[in-house]
Amino acid sequence: MTYIPAEKLAADAENVLNDLNARTEPLTPKDRMAIPMQEMPSQDPMVRRSNMEEVAIGYTPAQARIEAERCLQCKTAPCVKGCPVSINIPGFIKAIAEGDNKKAVDVIKESSLLPAVCGRVCPQEAQCQAPCTVGKALKSVDQAVSIGRLERFVADWEREQGLVEKPTVKPATGKKVGIIGTGPAGLTVAADVRREGHDVVLFEAFHKPGGVMVYGIPEFRLPKAIVQKEIDTLLAMGCELRTNFVIGRTRKITDLLEQDGFDALFIGTGAGLPRFMNIEGENLVGVYSANEYLTRSNLMRAYDKERAQTPIFESEKVAVLGGGNVAMDAARTAVRLGAKEVHLIYRRTEAEMPARVEEIAHAKEEGVIFHFLENPKRILSDEKGWVSGVECLRYELGEPDDSGRRRPIAIEGSEFEIDLDTVIVAIGNDSNPLIRQTTPGLDTNKWGNIVADENGKTSLSRVFAGGDIVLGAATVILAMGEGRKAAKAMNEMLAKD
Ligand SMILES: Cc1cc2nc3c(=O)[nH]c(=O)nc-3n(C[C@H](O)[C@H](O)[C@H](O)COP(=O)(O)OP(=O)(O)OC[C@H]3O[C@@H](n4cnc5c(N)ncnc54)[C@H](O)[C@@H]3O)c2cc1C
Ligand code: SF4
Incomplete structure (x- = not known):
């Protein structure tokens, strides 16, 4: 390109x-x-x-x-x-x-x-x-x-053109639905359930709604004003939003159902728990998860250096570990935050990279330095416990693994070092265990995702779930599609009550 x-x-x-x-x-x-x-x-x-x-x-x-x-x-x-x-x-x-x-x-x-x-x-x-x-x-x-x-x-x-219309809301049914998480899954359920005349309360752990669309995907790919417009429409439809509200801490699922008068709940809490590599040096100062790095920049606006209340460390030499969209977002954000060198380290080749072709091309155009068939063995520190570099190994590709991609195999004795002051780990996310741990009877699978049927129904009566919390880290459109199906089933259930 x-x-x-x-x-x-x-x-x-x-x-x-x-x-x-x-x-x-x-x-x-x-x-x-x-x-x-x-x-x-x-x-x-x-x-x-x-x-x-x-x-x-x-x-x-x-x-x-x-x-x-x-x-x-x-x-x-x-x-x-x-x-x-x-x-x-x-x-x-x-x-x-x-x-x-x-x-x-x-x-x-x-x-x-x-x-x-x-x-x-x-x-x-x-x-x-x-x-x-x-x-x-x-x-x-x-x-x-x-x-x-x-x-x-x-x-x-x-x-x-100012032609976006507020969807019509049917007369009030007196039923109350709680939606936990305001990513694409939760927002979709909110719109579809509210249209039927049910009261809707959205609970969001962060101080701003929108999920990954606001805290993860950077402004330069998805302007936040576009997401805010969707949220404004929901509020204009009469949905109530409670931010800084962590379900599992502030209130539990059982509290909402048994004490707070909710007739149905939808859990759309996403997959916001970062995975780490479990290598030496990952707790040094200067190591971030991509989620933390992107949240600081997007949600806390660390890039707005004049006005940001939570500034971010001004990195000079950054390495991003991973090859997906999250890694591209982190690397391109580091470029914009002023880093002089941004290295993207990936243990397979470009052909196996899960990131979108367009994002890879954009990252290259913006000067990100790609390292293929390399992976860190340990993160190095200076005498004060700050990141000073990474020691990497070179890799070659072997037979395909379970994902169908050829397995990367480390080449013994191929160690080399790169000087750095910041390392951003972007190798994937799992679901946060809080709701699972505080909700007896809610079935989850071996990865900690909530188990739901094709209509989003969970093992608990009146509790539905969808999006990344069910699918594992997936996509906006799949989260939205899951929300649509769950909302339909919730509306049918509430109509029969
Ligand atoms: C950096 C990044 C880039 C991505 N790029 C793309 C892309 O280009 N294209 C694409 O299709 N997908 C992309 N994705 C994936 C996509 O954003 C997700 O699949 C999608 O947002 C999942 O939607 P969701 O509604 O399930 O959850 P989320 O968007 O994760 O929203 C969940 C919300 O629930 C809140 N929450 C969590 N726990 C609680 C709790 N206990 N109480 C209250 N609230 C809680 C969270 O704060 C969050 O706001 C990207 C993901 C990341 C991280
Ligand atoms: S109908 Fe669909 S598949 Fe056929 S040309 Fe148009 S976009 Fe492509």
Whole structure:
């Protein structure tokens, strides 16, 4: 991927659109496949390295029209099968091609509550865009119709035009539902349950709602104002929000059901417990979990050096350990917080990296130094107990493991050192054990995730769960989809009471 300035992309699109508009014959599938795929305009890498503003700028109206014209409107719609919430993708793209953005966003909202979020952060290349006929015919998923960019375009258009409507709330039923956690799973349940006229109280451990969308995913990938807008809509619908409220400490699940008058509960507490490598030196000063590092920057706004109440240590040489989206977010945040060198250390090769291709490309453009087939053996310290570097081993790939990826094997005697002052561990997250430990009778599996059936029903009567707390660390769209299913089952249960 090479960086193309936004102005050039916009000018090229105007020319392509003029040609399309000048045509008198309808477009054949061959014509559609010859239309150039529209790249996402983004901030110049050299400029965005030192600001927190969103990297991707969004399609121009001309780009959106052109990209929509690339869709073949396949009868079998393989893209829909790749979407975890089965959005009518050809339907919304057709509306864009016809110039009806409002209809397009309404079609998406039949299945997805958060299109402005999902259009930005969904791993489309592994979901809806993977089976797209255009991508298959052009032999590259990068050439598939850019479904996510189009979703984002219409969601932003609706918000910017001030057309987002507050959903209608049915007359009060007198039933009360508690939602624990305000990530995408909890917010989705809140909207769907409130619409039916039930009272909704959202409990959030942090001082701000939004879950990972606010404390984890950085501003430069997902502006917080977009998430806040969704929360404002819920509040305008009459949902009550109680922040700094830790269920399992402030009140327990059993208190809510037995003493506080809740008729049903949804647990959407996510997977916020960081995993560590369990190597020597992990408790040195200067070692962070990616969650802590990102929370300090995003939620506590440590990057706003003039005004932040909780400043962050000014690192010069940072290593991020891991190869997923969380690792990319941490590395790109470290660049923006002013580190001179940011190393990303991953024990497999780029091909096995779970992070999105776009995030890897953006990290490279911003100067992150990638180390493949390397992994720390121990973290080194100076005489005061501060991180001074890592000792790494080199790796080679062996046979595939349970994940289907080739197993990394350490090469004996290959030790070498990198000088650093900060290490950020980004190797995955588990669920927080608090609710599990304080709720008798709530079944969990061997990883500590809550066990729920296909409707989100747990082993406890009137208690539902969904999102990362059930799936393990997953995605925004899957959390939202789980929330939708659980809300439907909760509404059905409450209607029968
Ligand atoms: C840094 C990072 C980047 C990511 N990037 C992407 C991406 O690009 N695309 C993508 O699709 N997914 C991404 N994910 C994953 C995605 O964000 C999650 O799968 C999704 O947010 C899960 O939603 P959830 O509603 O289950 O939980 P969460 O979003 O984790 O929200 C759970 C909420 O519950 C609160 N909570 C926890 N315990 C309690 C308690 N006891 N009482 C009250 N409140 C509690 C937490 O404070 C939190 O606000 C990323 C994750 C991280 C960490
Ligand atoms: S598979 Fe691709 S071309 Fe076919 S309908 Fe879906 S987006 Fe359009």
